[in-house]
Amino acid sequence: MATRIRPSSKRCTVIGGSGFLGRHLVERLVDRGYTVNVFDIRQAYELPGVTFYQGDLCDKLALVMALKEVSIVFHCASPAPGSDDGALFQRVNIDGTRTVIQACHEAGVQKLILTSSASVVFEGTDIKNGKEDLPYAKKPIDYYTETKIKQEKLVLEACSKEKGFLTVAIRPHGIFGPRDPQLVPILVDTARRGKMKFIIGDGSNLVDFTYVENVVHGHILAAEHLKADSPLCGQAYHITNDEPVRFWDFMSQILVGLGYSAPRYHLPYALVYGIALLLWFISLILRPLIQFKPTFSPMRVALAGTHHYYSCARAKQDMGYRPLVPLQEAVVRTVESYPHLRNGE
Numbered sequence: 001m002a003t004r005i006r007p008s009s010k011r012c013t014v015i016g017g018s019g020f021l022g023r024h025l026v027e028r029l030v031d032r033g034y035t036v037n038v039f040d041i042r043q044a045y046e047l048p049g050v051t052f053y054q055g056d057l058c059d060k061l062a063l064v065m066a067l068k069e070v071s072i073v074f075h076c077a078s079p080a081p082g083s084d085d086g087a088l089f090q091r092v093n094i095d096g097t098r099t100v101i102q103a104c105h106e107a108g109v110q111k112l113i114l115t116s117s118a119s120v121v122f123e124g125t126d127i128k129n130g131k132e133d134l135p136y137a138k139k140p141i142d143y144y145t146e147t148k149i150k151q152e153k154l155v156l157e158a159c160s161k162e163k164g165f166l167t168v169a170i171r172p173h174g175i176f177g178p179r180d181p182q183l184v185p186i187l188v189d190t191a192r193r194g195k196m197k198f199i200i201g202d203g204s205n206l207v208d209f210t211y212v213e214n215v216v217h218g219h220i221l222a223a224e225h226l227k228a229d230s231p232l233c234g235q236a237y238h239i240t241n242d243e244p245v246r247f248w249d250f251m252s253q254i255l256v257g258l259g260y261s262a263p264r265y266h267l268p269y270a271l272v273y274g275i276a277l278l279l280w281f282i283s284l285i286l287r288p289l290i291q292f293k294p295t296f297s298p299m300r301v302a303l304a305g306t307h308h309y310y311s312c313a314r315a316k317q318d319m320g321y322r323p324l325v326p327l328q329e330a331v332v333r334t335v336e337s338y339p340h341l342r343n344g345e
C-alpha cells in the first residue's frame with residue numbers, strides 16, 4: 001500500500017502570489033523559513049526559494065501540480081475590484097474558488113487561508129467598529145463585493161475537522177503600501193487630472209486603511225494558529241491597522257507627501273452619489289457604442305463619504321494579532337516608495 005508523505009508544515013502555496021498583497025506575503029514567508037510555491041496567471045518577479053507555477057486557478061490540473069506536498073495554501077488571487085466584468089468575477093472568485101477547494105482535497109492540503117475583504121458587509125452606509133458577526137451585504141454594491149461574499153462562504157463552509165481540512169478567512173480593509181497598483185496610483189492620477197479638489201461630504205468620516213505588512217502578519221498568524229482545536233476553524237477575521245482615520249485626512253496626507261494639493265472644497269455627499277449613479281447608468285446604456293469609466297464610481301463615492309471601520313478584537317483574542325507598523329510610519333514608508341509618482345516627475 002502506498003503511504004502518503006505528510007507535507008512539511010512549512011511548505012505553502014500562494015495563489016495570486018504575483019500580486020500586491022501576494023508578493024509581500026511571499027517575501028515574508030521566505031524570511032520566516034517557509035518553502036513557497038507561487039501560482040498565478042502571470043510571473044511578476046523571481047526570488048530565491050520560490051517556485052513559480054504559471055496558470056489559471058480555474059484549471060484544476062495545473063493547480064494540483066502547485067499544491068503537491070504543500071500543507072498550507074493562501075488564496076489571494078482576484079480580478080481587480082474596479083472591473084465591471086461580472087462573468088470574470090463569477091468565473092474566478094466563485095467557480096475558481098470551488099476549484100481551489102477541490103484541488104486542495106486532491107493534493108492533501110491541510111489548511112486554506114482565504115484573503116476575503118471587510119467589504120463583504122459593506123452596503124454603502126456607515127459601519128462603525130463593525131464586528132465579524134455583521135450580516136453579509138444583502139445588496140452588494142458591485143460584482144466584486146457580491147462574489148467576495150460567495151467566495152468567503154464557500155471557503156468557510158469547506159472547513160472540516162473530520163476531513164482534516166481547515167479553513168479561515170482574513171478580511172483586510174483598504175490595503176496600502178509599496179507596489180500597491182490601486183490606492184496611491186489612482187489617487188495621483190485623479191489629482192493629475194485636476195479632480196482631487198473636492199471633499200465628498202463634511203470630511204469627518206472615519207475609515208480603516210491597513211498597511212500591507214500588517215495584513216501579511218495577520219495571514220501568517222492565522223495559518224500558524226489554525227488547528228483542529230482552535231477557534232479559528234471556519235471563521236472570518238478583520239485585520240486592520242486598528243487606527244481609524246478620517247478618509248480625507250489620509251488622502252490629503254498622501255497627496256501632500258507626494259507634492260500635490262490637498263482637496264479643500266466640500267460637496268454634498270448625496271449630490272455626488274446621485275451624479276455617480278447617473279454616470280454609471282449612462283455608461284451602461286452606452287456600452288455597446290462607446291466605453292467610458294467614470295472616475296467617481298458609486299462604490300468609490302460611498303467609500304469616500306461614509307464611515308467604514310472595523311473591530312479586530314477577534315483577531316487579537318484568537319491569534320494574538322497586533323499591527324506591526326503604526327499608521328503614520330506606514331504613510332511615510334508608502335509615500336517614499338513612489339518617487340516616480342511625485343508631482344513634477
Ligand SMILES: NC(=O)c1ccc[n+]([C@@H]2O[C@H](COP(=O)([O-])OP(=O)(O)OC[C@H]3O[C@@H](n4cnc5c(N)ncnc54)[C@H](O)[C@@H]3O)[C@@H](O)[C@H]2O)c1
Pocket residue numbers: 015016017018019020021022039040041042055056057058075076077078079080092096115116117118148171172173174175176181182
Ligand atoms: N487591495 C485591497 O485594498 C484589498 C482589500 C481587501 C481585500 N483584498 C483582497 O486581497 C487579495 C489580493 O489583492 P491585491 O490588492 O494584492 O490584488 P492584485 O491584483 O495585486 O493581485 C491579485 C493577483 O491575482 C492574480 N490572478 C487574478 N486572476 C487569476 C486567475 N484566474 N488565476 C491565477 N491568478 C489570478 C493576478 O494575476 C494578481 O497577481 C484579493 O483577493 C482582494 O480581493 C484586497
Ligand SMILES: CC(C)CCC[C@@H](C)[C@H]1CC[C@H]2C3=C(CC[C@]12C)[C@@]1(C)CC[C@H](O)[C@@H](C(=O)O)[C@@H]1CC3
Pocket residue numbers: 081116117118119120172173174175182183186187190295296300303304
Ligand atoms: C477617486 C477618489 C475619491 C479616491 C481615490 C482612492 C480610491 C481609488 C481608493 C480609496 C479607498 C480604496 C478602497 C478600495 C479600492 C481603492 C479605493 C477605492 C477597495 C474597494 C479595494 C477592494 C477591497 O476589498 C476593499 C476593502 O474592503 O478593503 C477596498 C476598500 C478601499
